[in-house]
Amino acid sequence: MTETNKAVVILSGGLDSTTCMAVARDAGYDVWPLTFFYGQKHSIELESAKRVAAHYGCQDRHFIANLNGIIRGSALTDADKEIPVNRLETEMSSEIPVTYVPARNIIFLSIALSYAESIDAQSIWIGVNALDYSGYPDCRPEFIESFQQVINKGTVAGAHGKGIQIEAPLQHLTKAEIVKLANRLQAPLLHTHSCYQGTDPACGVCDSCQLRIKGFQEAGVRDPIEYAIPINWDVV
Amino acid sequence: MTETNKAVVILSGGLDSTTCMAVARDAGYDVWPLTFFYGQKHSIELESAKRVAAHYGCQDRHFIANLNGIIRGSALTDADKEIPVNRLETEMSSEIPVTYVPARNIIFLSIALSYAESIDAQSIWIGVNALDYSGYPDCRPEFIESFQQVINKGTVAGAHGKGIQIEAPLQHLTKAEIVKLANRLQAPLLHTHSCYQGTDPACGVCDSCQLRIKGFQEAGVRDPIEYAIPINWDVV
Numbered sequence: 469m470t471e472t473n474k475a476v477v478i479l480s481g482g483l484d485s486t487t488c489m490a491v492a493r494d495a496g497y498d499v500w501p502l503t504f505f506y507g508q509k510h511s512i513e514l515e516s517a518k519r520v521a522a523h524y525g526c527q528d529r530h531f532i533a534n535l536n537g538i539i540r541g542s543a544l545t546d547a548d549k550e551i552p553v554n555r556l557e558t559e560m561s562s563e564i565p566v567t568y569v570p571a572r573n574i575i576f577l578s579i580a581l582s583y584a585e586s587i588d589a590q591s592i593w594i595g596v597n598a599l600d601y602s603g604y605p606d607c608r609p610e611f612i613e614s615f616q617q618v619i620n621k622g623t624v625a626g627a628h629g630k631g632i633q634i635e636a637p638l639q640h641l642t643k644a645e646i647v648k649l650a651n652r653l654q655a656p657l658l659h660t661h662s663c664y665q666g667t668d669p670a671c672g673v674c675d676s677c678q679l680r681i682k683g684f685q686e687a688g689v690r691d692p693i694e695y696a697i698p699i700n701w702d703v704v
Numbered sequence: 705m706t707e708t709n710k711a712v713v714i715l716s717g718g719l720d721s722t723t724c725m726a727v728a729r730d731a732g733y734d735v736w737p738l739t740f741f742y743g744q745k746h747s748i749e750l751e752s753a754k755r756v757a758a759h760y761g762c763q764d765r766h767f768i769a770n771l772n773g774i775i776r777g778s779a780l781t782d783a784d785k786e787i788p789v790n791r792l793e794t795e796m797s798s799e800i801p802v803t804y805v806p807a808r809n810i811i812f813l814s815i816a817l818s819y820a821e822s823i824d825a826q827s828i829w830i831g832v833n834a835l836d837y838s839g840y841p842d843c844r845p846e847f848i849e850s851f852q853q854v855i856n857k858g859t860v861a862g863a864h865g866k867g868i869q870i871e872a873p874l875q876h877l878t879k880a881e882i883v884k885l886a887n888r889l890q891a892p893l894l895h896t897h898s899c900y901q902g903t904d905p906a907c908g909v910c911d912s913c914q915l916r917i918k919g920f921q922e923a924g925v926r927d928p929i930e931y932a933i934p935i936n937w938d939v940v
Contacts, residue, residue, distance in 0.1 A: 572818070575814040578811040606859070611854065614853040621841065622851070623841055626841065
């Protein structure tokens with residue numbers, strides 16, 4: 469087996485995963501985007517991911533894994549659960565959100581791992597970040613570290629002492645820092661989509677929109693995507 | 705959230721997972737079978753799993769997760785890789801077999817975990833066993849332990865200190881001990897299928913058939929399934 473610089477990048481089409489993709493590319497990796505469709509209420513994310521992959525010229529090797537019906541039990545996938553809007557930041561961080569998808573990142577990393585093994589990639593890139601760990605346990609650094617151990621113990625490469633590495637370059641960044649990084653690397657932010665409601669223009673009031681807008685405001689960057697409500701960019 | 709005794713049982717329809725199911729039932733659990741279809745060359749396994757679920761009266765809640773196209777790179781899934789037959793036991797254990805499916809058990813446990821969270825089950829049962837760890841890294845006890853850590857760190861229940869437990873009751877048993885246990889618990893072994901080639905009757909010469917036959921012979925139990933070649937049951 470020869471060493472390669474292939475990298476599997478988990479790409480949702482959101483701000484974070486797109487920035488993660490930009491970081492991997494900037495570091496010289498041969499990126500292999502991997503996107504999951506898992507019965508989200510909307511498919512706009514998928515379209516965003518495709519546009520981002522195309523931006524980086526890797527649309528031909530963009531692996532879209534269909535997990536429809538596999539992942540259940542979240543407001544992002546279940547028709548009978550409502551997506552909360554207009555919450556205060558303190559409300560967002562005080563509890564496990566209903567938008568939590570059971571074991572989502574565990575499943576994503578598992579499949580990314582299987583894919584990485586099959587194409588002989590040396591790393592898996594995931595855009596989890598500091599803000600996410602408020603409520604989602606599968607975004608925390610100790611979770612990523614524990615999954616690295618699973619890779620080291622449970623794969624052929626790991627058993628041979630040259631395991632696949634998880635790279636989470638946004639892990640300790642704030643949303644504003646991610647926006648600045650994306651801007652510096654000229655990530656195609658116009659193509660990204662973060663809204664939990666899946667509307668286009670983005671709703672501007674769900675947790676995800678609110679965190680995104682605040683991140684751009686704090687970074688002093690105007691978000692290139694459209695919102696359904698007026699956003700005060702004067703603070704930029 | 706009330707405590708339940710629901711258990712998700714990963715059921716392939718083979719000897720081991722069926723025995724695992726019997727153990728969970730014998731321990732009083734309310735079993736929820738979970739079977740994966742992942743582009744195996746044959747679907748006879750799936751039929752076996754359905755018969756086993758029906759035997760235990762839980763065909764109505766038998767979750768069959770379609771991972772077709774998600775898992776790649778093994779002789780069990782790729783048409784261009786040959787399944788080895790008539791190998792000596794020393795050959796089987798000396799290397800990672802081509803029948804190794806990249807990260808298979810990692811993916812299975814991840815999805816089982818997501819499912820367990822969504823139905824509020826407290827445990828996940830998997831029939832990995834001592835013989836398996838010869839070649840498959842994702843059957844080893846240290847792998848199961850590392851995955852338990854992922855559950856504890858990366859799930860809501862884990863974050864609340866009452867994580868879902870992985871149960872691997874066959875882990876330290878030989879094939880012969882598994883056969884004896886299955887026999888004692890009256891597991892429906894006639895419905896099970898282990899052959900890598902997916903033939904019915906079973907081929908009798910692939911690694912999986914050979915290990916199964918030897919297990920029955922050592923246990924002094926006659927295997928109720930049919931084989932395409934004559935088997936010497938006189939040693940029984």
